[in-house]
Amino acid sequence: MERQVYSGPMNNEPANGGESGPSDELAAEIDERAADGRMPGRRGLATRQRLLDATAEQLESCGYRDLKVVDIARTAGTSPATFYQYFPDAESAVLVQAAVLTEAWHEELQFLITGRDWSGDPDAAAHEVVDGFLTFWTDHRAILKVLDLASMEGDFRFRDLRTWLLNGATNALVDLVAAHDSDMDPKATAGVVIAMLAHVANHRPGLERWGADHDALVATVAGILRHAIVG
Template sequence: MTHAPTMNESQLSQPSIDAPAYPSAPSATPAPEPSIRPGNPMVPTDSTWVDQSGRPLGSRALKTRSRILDATIALLDEKPMRDLRVIDIARRIGSSPATFYQYFKDIEDVVLELAGQIQDLTPAMVEVIKGDWTGRAGHMRGRHLANLFIDHFAKYNSILRVRNNSAEENSPEFVAVRIQTMLPLLTAFSDLVREAHPISATPAIGEWTGGNIHPVMGAMILTAALEGLAMHHEKYAKRFAVEGEGPEQMVETMATLLQMLLT
């Protein structure tokens, strides 16, 4: 298993992906994310995929492996990972534990695979971040990004919950996959913050105009705010409905905060 990399500002300054430019229209919607929900599996087609014995997987084996992933997602919607057993997954696909162990070492192994697949779904968010944040169109971009996060967490809630909880408990494997997933977002944000709020090497002379916004810290704050909004927006909406504030106000405020830090 890979241990969590140490993240520093030099890493964040590197380009994250090579991808086509995001359309200039703020209402344009990036290509839909490939689904890994049950009933619409992501079936690997790379012939170099192997089982636990190192044997390449054929098309039938790839489909079986995908059924295990789908069953795990469905079961994580019903119970926490600590209560999930291999026999539960085997029964869900109408097979035996021996079949499971052909493809995965244990429950954590299959959940890490699912978390890794989600890692491949972030480029759409990165492309939104890389766009123009000025003016009304920039604010619309912020609303779009906030809704992308909310939709993403709603769609993959069970896997993201396990990934984040395990990372918070300092599981090296889950810490690593979480960092690898968030790093392209942090990179894109930090590049924009650095450009929008350059830090002078010498203190300003005259009237104080405010403190510095450091690129990496600004990027981490924005990413954490988006993730927190996406994970808890329903709870927040219920809690503050009495104040007359709900989902619309959360998205608008998030968009305004993004625009303030990125321009």
């Protein structure tokens, strides 16, 4: 089946990323080379990773636009001068950290769809997918908020990553719907379902504060998902 990119609920146009990974333009921006163009050695790569870990830690407590190089460097136990040997600015460090995590998360979300018994127990499969998606969004909210915010602002680099993050799960749903011979259009169904999952996951805290019970949210979305796949 032909693979196409779906960029998720924030965007209507396909982004540059595809099933094989982020675009060449983005890959060049997240290269491991230092600012002077040289490839860091083992110690340099370890320092770079400390800075990336510190970036992720800072994002847990401050907004993306409020992130400062001095705070990242302090958290990493190094200096701003050292930071600038690896990244030109705080946004670049966030981009690289998001790219590293998205690479792993792409497969995690894809397996969330494919690693289920859709034929034998579709109800349980749908519940596991929805619960897993909501948990995933909660666990990784800091980076995912950055992807959403920057995507809405039109930054193709973060939009590219967001596309890559969701595309594995989207294509897995396309295959599932097609395999079950339902009356639903596979691509339309997959696009709508992924948009719904991401939107509900994003707004789950507000929905629960509003009074929607967590288990009821899972059951409701799971029912829609089950119907979309097996009828």
